[in-house]
Amino acid sequence: MTREPPTILLAAGGTGGHLFPAYALAEELGRRGFAVDLVTDMRGDRYGTGFPARSVYQLPAATPGSKRNPIALARASFTLARGILKAHKLLRSVKPAAVVGFGGYPTIPPLVAARMLGVPSIIHEQNAVLGRANRVLAKHAAAVATSFRKTKFLEGALAEKARFTGNPVRGVVIEAAKTPYPPLNQNGPIHLLVFGGSQGARFFSEAVPPALATLPLSVRQRLKLVQQAREEDVAAVKAETAAAGIDAEIATFFKNLPQIMADSHVVIARAGASSVAELAVIGRPSILVPLPHSLDSDQLANATNLAESGGSWCIEQRDLTPLRLATELGRLFDSPDTLSRAAASAKAQGQASSVGLLADLVGDVIGRRRGADGGTS
Structure with missing residues:
Protein backbone atom coordinates (compact mmCIF):
# COMPACT_ATOMS: atom_id res chain seq x y z
CA MET A 1 0.00 0.00 0.00
CA THR A 2 1.43 3.38 -1.06
CA ARG A 3 1.92 5.74 1.85
CA GLU A 4 0.67 9.31 1.44
CA PRO A 5 3.42 11.94 1.69
CA PRO A 6 3.38 14.11 4.84
CA THR A 7 1.51 17.38 4.43
CA ILE A 8 3.08 20.66 5.47
CA LEU A 9 0.69 23.57 5.93
CA LEU A 10 2.24 26.97 5.23
CA ALA A 11 0.60 30.07 6.72
CA ALA A 12 1.38 33.46 5.18
CA GLY A 13 -0.31 36.81 4.77
CA GLY A 14 -0.98 38.37 1.39
CA THR A 15 2.09 40.63 1.20
CA GLY A 16 5.17 39.74 -0.80
CA GLY A 17 7.35 39.80 2.30
CA HIS A 18 5.40 36.85 3.70
CA LEU A 19 4.37 35.06 0.50
CA PHE A 20 7.72 34.97 -1.29
CA PRO A 21 9.69 33.02 1.36
CA ALA A 22 6.67 30.72 1.77
CA TYR A 23 6.70 30.21 -2.00
CA ALA A 24 10.40 29.31 -1.89
CA LEU A 25 9.84 26.78 0.90
CA ALA A 26 6.88 25.26 -0.96
CA GLU A 27 9.11 24.72 -4.00
CA GLU A 28 11.78 23.00 -1.92
CA LEU A 29 9.37 20.85 0.10
CA GLY A 30 7.77 19.73 -3.15
CA ARG A 31 11.19 18.66 -4.45
CA ARG A 32 11.63 16.65 -1.25
CA GLY A 33 8.39 14.77 -1.73
CA PHE A 34 6.13 16.60 0.74
CA ALA A 35 2.59 17.66 -0.01
CA VAL A 36 2.21 21.41 0.56
CA ASP A 37 -0.93 23.41 1.32
CA LEU A 38 -1.15 27.16 1.84
CA VAL A 39 -3.46 29.05 4.16
CA THR A 40 -3.61 32.81 3.73
CA ASP A 41 -5.93 35.71 4.47
CA MET A 42 -8.64 37.08 2.23
CA ARG A 43 -6.20 39.07 0.09
CA GLY A 44 -4.98 35.88 -1.52
CA ASP A 45 -2.13 35.90 -4.02
CA ARG A 46 -1.89 39.37 -5.55
CA TYR A 47 1.43 38.70 -7.26
CA GLY A 48 0.43 36.30 -10.03
CA THR A 49 2.92 33.74 -8.79
CA GLY A 50 0.73 30.66 -9.10
CA PHE A 51 1.68 29.47 -5.63
CA PRO A 52 3.11 25.91 -5.79
CA ALA A 53 0.66 24.30 -3.36
CA ARG A 54 -1.72 21.38 -3.67
CA SER A 55 -4.51 23.53 -2.20
CA VAL A 56 -4.82 27.18 -1.15
CA TYR A 57 -7.18 27.96 1.71
CA GLN A 58 -8.34 31.39 2.86
CA LEU A 59 -9.18 32.23 6.45
CA PRO A 60 -10.48 35.46 7.95
CA ALA A 61 -7.87 37.47 9.82
CA ALA A 62 -7.42 41.01 11.10
CA THR A 63 -4.76 43.22 12.59
CA PRO A 64 -5.70 44.44 16.06
CA GLY A 65 -6.03 48.21 16.08
CA SER A 66 -5.18 50.67 18.79
CA LYS A 67 -6.45 50.03 22.30
CA ARG A 68 -7.80 53.56 22.11
CA ASN A 69 -10.40 52.33 19.64
CA PRO A 70 -12.25 49.58 21.52
CA ILE A 71 -14.77 49.04 18.71
CA ALA A 72 -12.06 48.33 16.13
CA LEU A 73 -10.22 46.15 18.63
CA ALA A 74 -13.38 44.16 19.34
CA ARG A 75 -14.03 43.66 15.62
CA ALA A 76 -10.49 42.44 15.02
CA SER A 77 -10.69 40.09 18.00
CA PHE A 78 -13.97 38.66 16.71
CA THR A 79 -12.48 38.14 13.24
CA LEU A 80 -9.44 36.37 14.68
CA ALA A 81 -11.66 34.17 16.85
CA ARG A 82 -13.71 33.23 13.78
CA GLY A 83 -10.49 32.49 11.93
CA ILE A 84 -9.28 30.21 14.72
CA LEU A 85 -12.50 28.19 14.63
CA LYS A 86 -12.24 27.78 10.86
CA ALA A 87 -8.53 26.92 11.13
CA HIS A 88 -9.29 24.26 13.74
CA LYS A 89 -11.75 22.63 11.35
CA LEU A 90 -9.26 22.92 8.46
CA LEU A 91 -6.39 21.31 10.37
CA ARG A 92 -8.59 18.42 11.49
CA SER A 93 -9.36 17.82 7.82
CA VAL A 94 -5.88 18.33 6.34
CA LYS A 95 -3.99 16.62 9.19
CA PRO A 96 -0.66 18.35 8.55
CA ALA A 97 2.58 16.98 9.97
CA ALA A 98 3.61 20.57 10.79
CA VAL A 99 2.47 24.16 10.29
CA VAL A 100 5.00 26.79 9.22
CA GLY A 101 4.06 30.44 9.79
CA PHE A 102 5.70 33.37 8.03
CA GLY A 103 4.54 36.18 10.27
CA GLY A 104 1.74 38.70 10.28
CA TYR A 105 -1.59 38.43 12.02
CA PRO A 106 -3.06 36.12 9.32
CA THR A 107 -0.80 33.38 10.71
CA ILE A 108 -2.36 33.53 14.17
CA PRO A 109 -5.50 31.41 13.46
CA PRO A 110 -3.70 28.40 11.90
CA LEU A 111 -0.86 28.41 14.43
CA VAL A 112 -3.22 28.73 17.41
CA ALA A 113 -5.28 25.89 15.96
CA ALA A 114 -2.09 23.84 15.55
CA ARG A 115 -1.30 24.30 19.23
CA MET A 116 -4.84 23.26 20.21
CA LEU A 117 -4.52 20.07 18.15
CA GLY A 118 -0.96 19.24 19.18
CA VAL A 119 0.49 19.84 15.70
CA PRO A 120 4.09 21.16 15.84
CA SER A 121 4.62 24.64 14.45
CA ILE A 122 7.62 26.55 13.14
CA ILE A 123 7.86 30.32 12.78
CA HIS A 124 10.00 32.05 10.19
CA GLU A 125 10.95 35.68 10.83
CA GLN A 126 12.00 37.56 7.71
CA ASN A 127 13.10 40.79 9.39
CA ALA A 128 15.89 41.76 11.76
CA VAL A 129 13.15 42.51 14.31
CA LEU A 130 10.83 39.79 15.61
CA GLY A 131 7.35 40.81 14.46
CA ARG A 132 4.52 41.36 16.91
CA ALA A 133 2.47 38.40 15.77
CA ASN A 134 5.55 36.18 15.90
CA ARG A 135 6.26 37.36 19.44
CA VAL A 136 2.82 36.06 20.41
CA LEU A 137 3.27 32.75 18.61
CA ALA A 138 6.93 32.01 19.30
CA LYS A 139 6.35 30.89 22.89
CA HIS A 140 4.54 27.74 21.75
CA ALA A 141 6.46 27.10 18.50
CA ALA A 142 8.80 24.15 18.20
CA ALA A 143 11.40 26.36 16.49
CA VAL A 144 11.95 29.93 15.31
CA ALA A 145 13.85 30.32 12.03
CA THR A 146 15.63 33.66 11.60
CA SER A 147 16.84 35.57 8.55
CA PHE A 148 19.52 37.48 10.46
CA ARG A 149 22.04 36.16 12.97
CA LYS A 150 20.85 38.80 15.43
CA THR A 151 17.11 39.37 15.73
CA LYS A 152 15.73 42.04 18.03
CA PHE A 153 13.26 40.80 20.70
CA LEU A 154 14.42 37.20 20.27
CA GLU A 155 15.90 36.61 23.69
CA GLY A 156 15.75 34.39 26.75
CA ALA A 157 13.81 31.17 26.27
CA LEU A 158 12.83 32.22 22.76
CA ALA A 159 16.49 32.51 21.73
CA GLU A 160 16.98 28.86 22.65
CA LYS A 161 14.46 27.91 19.94
CA ALA A 162 16.14 30.01 17.28
CA ARG A 163 17.92 28.60 14.26
CA PHE A 164 19.53 30.86 11.68
CA THR A 165 18.39 29.84 8.20
CA GLY A 166 18.38 33.11 6.30
CA ASN A 167 15.43 34.32 4.25
CA PRO A 168 14.48 31.86 1.46
CA VAL A 169 14.21 33.21 -2.07
CA ARG A 170 12.28 31.73 -4.97
CA GLY A 171 13.75 29.66 -7.76
CA VAL A 172 13.38 32.59 -10.20
CA VAL A 173 15.68 34.62 -7.93
CA GLN A 349 25.71 38.57 2.10
CA GLY A 350 23.37 36.50 -0.08
CA GLN A 351 22.12 33.20 1.28
CA ALA A 352 21.03 31.09 -1.66
CA SER A 353 21.05 28.00 0.57
CA SER A 354 18.45 29.44 2.97
CA VAL A 355 15.54 27.48 1.57
CA GLY A 356 17.39 24.21 2.05
CA LEU A 357 18.22 25.10 5.65
CA LEU A 358 14.60 25.96 6.39
CA ALA A 359 13.38 22.73 4.77
CA ASP A 360 15.94 20.84 6.89
CA LEU A 361 14.47 22.47 10.00
CA VAL A 362 10.97 21.35 8.99
CA GLY A 363 12.27 17.81 8.58
CA ASP A 364 14.01 17.95 11.96
CA VAL A 365 10.84 19.10 13.75
CA ILE A 366 8.76 16.38 12.10
CA GLY A 367 11.42 13.82 12.97
CA ARG A 368 11.42 14.87 16.63
CA ARG A 369 7.64 14.61 16.69
CA ARG A 370 7.70 11.14 15.15
CA GLY A 371 10.34 10.07 17.64
CA ALA A 372 8.24 11.34 20.53
CA ASP A 373 5.25 9.42 19.15
CA GLY A 374 7.22 6.20 18.90
CA GLY A 375 7.74 6.44 15.15
CA THR A 376 4.15 7.16 14.15
CA SER A 377 3.12 10.03 11.96
Missing part, protein backbone atom coordinates in the same frame (compact mmCIF):
# COMPACT_ATOMS: atom_id res chain seq x y z
CA ILE A 174 18.27 31.83 -7.81
CA GLU A 175 18.14 31.68 -11.60
CA ALA A 176 18.51 35.48 -11.92
CA ALA A 177 21.52 35.33 -9.58
CA LYS A 178 23.41 33.41 -12.28
CA THR A 179 23.62 36.67 -14.27
CA PRO A 180 26.99 38.35 -13.51
CA TYR A 181 26.92 41.99 -12.47
CA PRO A 182 27.09 44.07 -15.68
CA PRO A 183 29.99 46.52 -15.16
CA LEU A 184 28.99 50.09 -15.94
CA ASN A 185 30.65 51.38 -19.09
CA GLN A 186 31.13 55.14 -18.81
CA ASN A 187 29.75 55.62 -22.31
CA GLY A 188 27.14 52.86 -22.24
CA PRO A 189 23.57 52.64 -20.98
CA ILE A 190 22.81 52.96 -17.27
CA HIS A 191 20.15 50.51 -16.11
CA LEU A 192 18.29 51.87 -13.08
CA LEU A 193 15.49 49.97 -11.32
CA VAL A 194 13.10 51.63 -8.85
CA PHE A 195 10.49 49.65 -6.97
CA GLY A 196 8.62 50.06 -3.73
CA GLY A 197 7.40 46.61 -2.84
CA SER A 198 3.80 45.93 -1.96
CA GLN A 199 3.43 49.39 -0.39
CA GLY A 200 3.52 50.92 -3.87
CA ALA A 201 6.01 53.65 -2.89
CA ARG A 202 4.26 56.83 -3.91
CA PHE A 203 7.28 58.58 -2.46
CA PHE A 204 9.45 57.23 -5.28
CA SER A 205 6.97 58.47 -7.88
CA GLU A 206 7.26 61.94 -6.39
CA ALA A 207 11.01 61.98 -5.71
CA VAL A 208 12.73 60.03 -8.47
CA PRO A 209 11.57 61.83 -11.67
CA PRO A 210 12.57 65.33 -10.47
CA ALA A 211 15.88 63.94 -9.19
CA LEU A 212 16.67 62.35 -12.55
CA ALA A 213 15.63 65.53 -14.38
CA THR A 214 18.45 67.46 -12.67
CA LEU A 215 21.15 65.10 -13.94
CA PRO A 216 23.25 66.28 -16.89
CA LEU A 217 21.72 65.64 -20.31
CA SER A 218 24.60 63.32 -21.19
CA VAL A 219 23.63 61.09 -18.23
CA ARG A 220 19.88 61.27 -18.86
CA GLN A 221 20.40 60.13 -22.44
CA ARG A 222 22.13 56.99 -21.16
CA LEU A 223 19.48 56.12 -18.57
CA LYS A 224 17.29 53.05 -19.02
CA LEU A 225 14.77 53.38 -16.20
CA VAL A 226 12.37 50.71 -15.00
CA GLN A 227 10.11 52.03 -12.24
CA GLN A 228 7.16 50.66 -10.32
CA ALA A 229 4.41 53.16 -9.59
CA ARG A 230 0.91 53.08 -8.25
CA GLU A 231 -1.78 52.99 -10.90
CA GLU A 232 -2.84 56.56 -10.16
CA ASP A 233 0.79 57.76 -10.51
CA VAL A 234 1.82 55.97 -13.71
CA ALA A 235 0.74 58.70 -16.14
CA ALA A 236 2.48 61.46 -14.20
CA VAL A 237 5.74 59.51 -13.88
CA LYS A 238 5.68 58.69 -17.60
CA ALA A 239 5.13 62.35 -18.48
CA GLU A 240 7.92 63.63 -16.20
CA THR A 241 10.50 61.13 -17.38
CA ALA A 242 9.60 61.68 -21.02
CA ALA A 243 9.95 65.46 -20.58
CA ALA A 244 13.43 64.85 -19.13
CA GLY A 245 14.40 62.79 -22.18
CA ILE A 246 14.69 59.56 -20.21
CA ASP A 247 13.98 56.15 -21.72
CA ALA A 248 11.59 54.72 -19.10
CA GLU A 249 9.30 51.76 -18.57
CA ILE A 250 6.72 52.56 -15.89
CA ALA A 251 4.21 49.99 -14.62
CA THR A 252 2.37 48.93 -11.48
CA PHE A 253 3.91 45.47 -11.40
CA PHE A 254 6.74 43.55 -13.05
CA LYS A 255 6.33 39.79 -12.99
CA ASN A 256 9.96 39.27 -14.06
CA LEU A 257 11.34 41.63 -11.41
CA PRO A 258 14.22 39.33 -10.31
CA GLN A 259 15.68 39.29 -13.83
CA ILE A 260 15.19 43.04 -14.21
CA MET A 261 17.07 43.39 -10.92
CA ALA A 262 19.88 41.22 -12.27
CA ASP A 263 20.14 43.40 -15.39
CA SER A 264 20.40 46.62 -13.35
CA HIS A 265 23.45 48.66 -12.43
CA VAL A 266 21.72 50.33 -9.46
CA VAL A 267 18.46 49.60 -7.62
CA ILE A 268 16.44 52.06 -5.55
CA ALA A 269 14.00 50.28 -3.26
CA ARG A 270 12.29 50.03 0.07
CA ALA A 271 13.91 47.69 2.59
CA GLY A 272 11.35 44.95 2.99
CA ALA A 273 12.82 41.62 4.03
CA SER A 274 12.28 39.88 0.68
CA SER A 275 13.66 42.83 -1.30
CA VAL A 276 16.83 42.91 0.80
CA ALA A 277 17.25 39.13 0.56
CA GLU A 278 16.82 39.15 -3.22
CA LEU A 279 19.22 42.06 -3.70
CA ALA A 280 21.82 40.16 -1.69
CA VAL A 281 21.39 36.81 -3.44
CA ILE A 282 21.48 38.43 -6.90
CA GLY A 283 24.22 40.82 -5.77
CA ARG A 284 23.17 44.29 -6.87
CA PRO A 285 24.14 47.66 -5.37
CA SER A 286 21.19 49.58 -3.99
CA ILE A 287 19.97 52.75 -2.36
CA LEU A 288 17.55 51.54 0.30
CA VAL A 289 14.89 53.88 1.63
CA PRO A 290 13.15 52.20 4.60
CA LEU A 291 9.42 52.65 4.91
CA PRO A 292 8.98 55.33 7.60
CA HIS A 293 6.77 54.69 10.61
CA SER A 294 6.91 50.90 10.15
CA LEU A 295 6.32 48.96 13.36
CA ASP A 296 9.54 48.59 15.35
CA SER A 297 11.52 50.14 12.45
CA ASP A 298 12.02 46.70 10.93
CA GLN A 299 12.88 48.04 7.46
CA LEU A 300 15.50 50.36 8.91
CA ALA A 301 17.10 47.39 10.67
CA ASN A 302 17.04 45.36 7.43
CA ALA A 303 18.63 48.19 5.42
CA THR A 304 21.25 48.89 8.06
CA ASN A 305 22.40 45.27 7.99
CA LEU A 306 23.03 45.33 4.24
CA ALA A 307 24.52 48.83 4.29
CA GLU A 308 27.04 47.85 6.96
CA SER A 309 28.31 45.12 4.63
CA GLY A 310 29.05 47.70 1.94
CA GLY A 311 26.37 46.33 -0.39
CA SER A 312 23.99 49.28 -0.22
CA TRP A 313 23.45 52.82 0.96
CA CYS A 314 20.67 53.39 3.48
CA ILE A 315 19.01 56.81 3.37
CA GLU A 316 15.95 57.54 5.47
CA GLN A 317 13.02 59.05 3.59
CA ARG A 318 13.09 62.26 5.64
CA ASP A 319 16.64 62.89 4.40
CA LEU A 320 16.13 61.98 0.75
CA THR A 321 15.27 65.11 -1.19
CA PRO A 322 15.35 65.01 -5.01
CA LEU A 323 18.60 67.01 -4.85
CA ARG A 324 20.17 64.51 -2.42
CA LEU A 325 19.10 61.60 -4.61
CA ALA A 326 20.47 63.25 -7.74
CA THR A 327 23.78 63.87 -5.97
CA GLU A 328 24.04 60.25 -4.79
CA LEU A 329 23.17 58.85 -8.22
CA GLY A 330 25.60 61.18 -9.99
CA ARG A 331 28.38 60.08 -7.65
CA LEU A 332 27.67 56.39 -8.26
CA PHE A 333 27.29 56.72 -12.03
CA ASP A 334 30.71 58.42 -12.11
CA SER A 335 32.32 55.57 -10.17
CA PRO A 336 31.80 52.17 -11.84
CA ASP A 337 34.38 50.61 -9.52
CA THR A 338 32.35 51.67 -6.46
CA LEU A 339 29.27 50.00 -7.94
CA SER A 340 31.16 46.80 -8.76
CA ARG A 341 32.55 46.60 -5.23
CA ALA A 342 29.09 47.17 -3.74
CA ALA A 343 27.64 44.45 -5.98
CA ALA A 344 30.28 42.00 -4.74
CA SER A 345 29.67 43.01 -1.11
CA ALA A 346 25.92 42.53 -1.48
CA LYS A 347 26.38 39.11 -3.06
CA ALA A 348 28.68 38.07 -0.23
